[in-house]
Amino acid sequence: MVSGTALIYDEEMTRYRLLWDYPVCSIEVPERLSVSYSELQIQGLVERCISVPVREATEEEILLAHSQDFLEAIKTTQNMDVEQLKAFASQFQDVYFHQNIYHCAKLALGATLQLVDAVMTKKVRNGIALVRPPGHHSQHSAANGFCIFNNVAIAALYAKKMFDLKRILIVDWDIHHGQGTQYFFEDDPSVLYFSWHRYENQEFWPNLPESDYSTVGKGKGAGFNVNVPWNKIGMQNSDYLSVFFHILLPMAYEFNPELVLISAGFDSAINDPEGKMCATPACFAHLTHLLMSLAEGKICAVLEGGYDLHSLSHCICHTVKAFLGDPVPHLLNISSPCDSALESIQNVRAVHQQHWAFLRSLPISMKHQNVNDDKKLEQFCNEEIHTSSPNYCPLPPKRTAVALLGEKIELPDRCLKINLDSVPSDEIWSFKDSTVEGQKDSLHLQKNLCSVMMKIFQKEVQNGLAAVPCLLEAIKAVLSFCTTCANSVSRILVLYLGDKDYPVSLEDDGNLLLIQMSTKKLKGRESKYHIPIFLPKEGNNVKGVLHALFSLILPVAYMYNPDLVVTALSCQSGVDKKILNQLTSLLQGLAEGQLLCLIHDPEVSFLEDTICSLLGDPILPVTDGVLQGEAIQEVEQQRQRLQEQWGILKTQVTRTE
Ligand code: X5A
Numbered sequence: 001m002v003s004g005t006a007l008i009y010d011e012e013m014t015r016y017r018l019l020w021d022y023p024v025c026s027i028e029v030p031e032r033l034s035v036s037y038s039e040l041q042i043q044g045l046v047e048r049c050i051s052v053p054v055r056e057a058t059e060e061e062i063l064l065a066h067s068q069d070f071l072e073a074i075k076t077t078q079n080m081d082v083e084q085l086k087a088f089a090s091q092f093q094d095v096y097f098h099q100n101i102y103h104c105a106k107l108a109l110g111a112t113l114q115l116v117d118a119v120m121t122k123k124v125r126n127g128i129a130l131v132r133p134p135g136h137h138s139q140h141s142a143a144n145g146f147c148i149f150n151n152v153a154i155a156a157l158y159a160k161k162m163f164d165l166k167r168i169l170i171v172d173w174d175i176h177h178g179q180g181t182q183y184f185f186e187d188d189p190s191v192l193y194f195s196w197h198r199y200e201n202q203e204f205w206p207n208l209p210e211s212d213y214s215t216v217g218k219g220k221g222a223g224f225n226v227n228v229p230w231n232k233i234g235m236q237n238s239d240y241l242s243v244f245f246h247i248l249l250p251m252a253y254e255f256n257p258e259l260v261l262i263s264a265g266f267d268s269a270i271n272d273p274e275g276k277m278c279a280t281p282a283c284f285a286h287l288t289h290l291l292m293s294l295a296e297g298k299i300c301a302v303l304e305g306g307y308d309l310h311s312l313s314h315c316i317c318h319t320v321k322a323f324l325g326d327p328v329p330h331l332l333n334i335s336s337p338c339d340s341a342l343e344s345i346q347n348v349r350a351v352h353q354q355h356w357a358f359l360r361s362l363p364i365s366m367k368h369q370n371v372n373d374d375k376k377l378e379q380f381c382n383e384e385i386h387t388s389s390p391n392y393c394p395l396p397p398k399r400t401a402v403a404l405l406g407e408k409i410e411l412p413d414r415c416l417k418i419n420l421d422s423v424p425s426d427e428i429w430s431f432k433d434s435t436v437e438g439q440k441d442s443l444h445l446q447k448n449l450c451s452v453m454m455k456i457f458q459k460e461v462q463n464g465l466a467a468v469p470c471l472l473e474a475i476k477a478v479l480s481f482c483t484t485c486a487n488s489v490s491r492i493l494v495l496y497l498g499d500k501d502y503p504v505s506l507e508d509d510g511n512l513l514l515i516q517m518s519t520k521k522l523k524g525r526e527s528k529y530h531i532p533i534f535l536p537k538e539g540n541n542v543k544g545v546l547h548a549l550f551s552l553i554l555p556v557a558y559m560y561n562p563d564l565v566v567t568a569l570s571c572q573s574g575v576d577k578k579i580l581n582q583l584t585s586l587l588q589g590l591a592e593g594q595l596l597c598l599i600h601d602p603e604v605s606f607l608e609d610t611i612c613s614l615l616g617d618p619i620l621p622v623t624d625g626v627l628q629g630e631a632i633q634e635v636e637q638q639r640q641r642l643q644e645q646w647g648i649l650k651t652q653v654t655r656t657e
Pocket residue numbers: 024094134135136137145146147174176205265267304305306
């Protein structure tokens with residue numbers, strides 16, 4: 001099993017800076033790297049990562065993307081004085097030079113390629129390269145926007161060449177459009193380029209018409225370039241997550257990349273003077289986590305922008321912690337995206353639905369006018385950054401507790417096996433349901449579940465697994481335990497995959513959100529907190545489950561913000577193993593990873609796979625099956641029904657004025 005997170009950094013890349021008065025470039029300072037690296041040290045993250053040395057990129061590697069003339073021109077800056085550097089810079093837009101920048105640019109690219117090598121050869125699972133100069137504005141024969149060589153674009157070309165990759169996803173979450181990267185791959189269907197960026201209807205730099213949503217790629221590459229313009233500042237976590245759920249993740253899962261590269265600029269985070277957006281550093285842990293289930297976990301983040309030193313360094317720490325598999329923090333206040341964000345989402349989905357089955361729902365029309373958005377403040381938003389305890393970041397303990405009924409499987413030693421003899425007696429919690437009381441099996445079940453949950457709530461473990469004789473009984477037992485013994489748990493999300501009618505009358509008090517996926521149409525009552533999803537099981541409907549996951553389950557779950565997530569799986573329901581692993585992985589983004597998996601009548605291989613997902617091991621992509629129209633319709637029906645109550649389900653502007 002591949003493990004470990006690479007951290008690539010070298011102080012040498014702090015050794016260039018702006019030497020003359022040039023206000024547009026003054027924010028790109030060496031401290032961006034040094035302060036970020038210090039914060040990683042303070043949080044104890046450096047020692048938890050695998051340090052990989054940088055190297056200089058070779059000329060051949062630079063020439064994968066750039067012209068020989070351009071390379072020769074950049075070389076000449078090594079021997080220039082300040083006046084010459086200034087004159088040289090004037091032929092490009094918003095970029096400065098220094099005698100040492102060529103050296104640093106070679107190291108930045110070399111660091112990026114070292115990272116790709118380490119991940120592709122499975123020396124590490126994932127990793128981050130902290131580099132200067134950044135890359136995503138750089139073009140074939142032009143430096144641009146603080147960028148000299150296009151690190152990430154060359155990384156993609158290099159990975160295609162060296163590892164024969166056929167599908168690479170580039171996620172550019174920097175707040176500027178990586179127009180340079182877009183130009184390199186516009187007609188290339190093997191690289192899916194996604195970028196969101198501050199746009200303000202072309203009023204924001206680089207002010208290009210081709211940064212708008214209508215640029216989707218050309219020729220064979222049509223559909224493989226995705227631009228999400230932000231036409232207002234002040235975008236928040238909800239806006240970012242909505243774009244992930246309703247645009248990026250469906251496309252990414254349909255694309256099924258073999259490698260994910262992140263153009264990781266953090267000028268899209270709160271307090272950044274360039275971006276003026278409001279996403280908190282913790283949001284980046286979630287963005288990272290949501291991408292980690294792709295490409296068997298092969299994911300490389302490469303620093304681009306980020307100009308508020310405090311915000312930048314905390315965002316980087318959150319990204320690294322997510323890579324390491326630490327529990328991702330609660331995101332509070334997830335709500336509807338603002339109207340301006342919704343308008344962009346609607347437009348992107350409209351232009352891309354012909355290319356991506358996962359975006360096809362009901363016909364989407366284009367929204368041309370600029371909506372009037374009274375929610376977003378035009379002024380700079382000053383929300384406080386919530387940072388985790390600054391200098392203590394303990395290694396997570398045993399991650400998974402397992403209680404099994406008579407199942408004989410070998411548990412990895414990273415698991416905590418529940419020793420049934422040591423389970424405290426039933427006085428810890430009294431089980432009130434009379435139908436269960438007194439039955440030997442039930443008592444056994446209660447003890448098992450009680451024990452696993454105690455370990456989770458006491459943070460002895462992050463998550464747990466129990467094989468149970470009856471799912472519905474087990475769910476009841478969990479709920480009963482939480483109400484009697486765990487009063488800090490006020491919201492429980494249960495995802496039930498099975499065809500039995502859920503018997504307990506649901507009180508819509510919000511303590512329980514029940515999402516049930518069944519292959520039979522169930523008659524039960526639908527409400528805000530009871531969401532039945534009927535997925536007809538003709539052929540293999542794994543894609544239908546994925547679709548439901550992105551367009552319905554994850555958005556609602558994030559908005560609900562549970563304290564505990566419970567999955568209940570009946571193996572007879574014939575659920576696909578790969579999809580189950582995806583579900584188990586993605587749901588760990590909620591409730592700070594407190595996830596309890598209940599499995600009925602399991603096959604050993606199911607248990608083993610689920611344990612691996614719970615432990616955070618890389619998981620296989622879902623490759624088979626097609627997305628059936630009927631599944632789309634069923635999910636879409638529920639989405640439409642629920643979108644007023646769960647605003648993050650919206651994909652279109654609904655307000656008419
Ligand atoms: C990498 C990056 C921004 C350039 C802004 C120029 N560049 N106005 O964030």
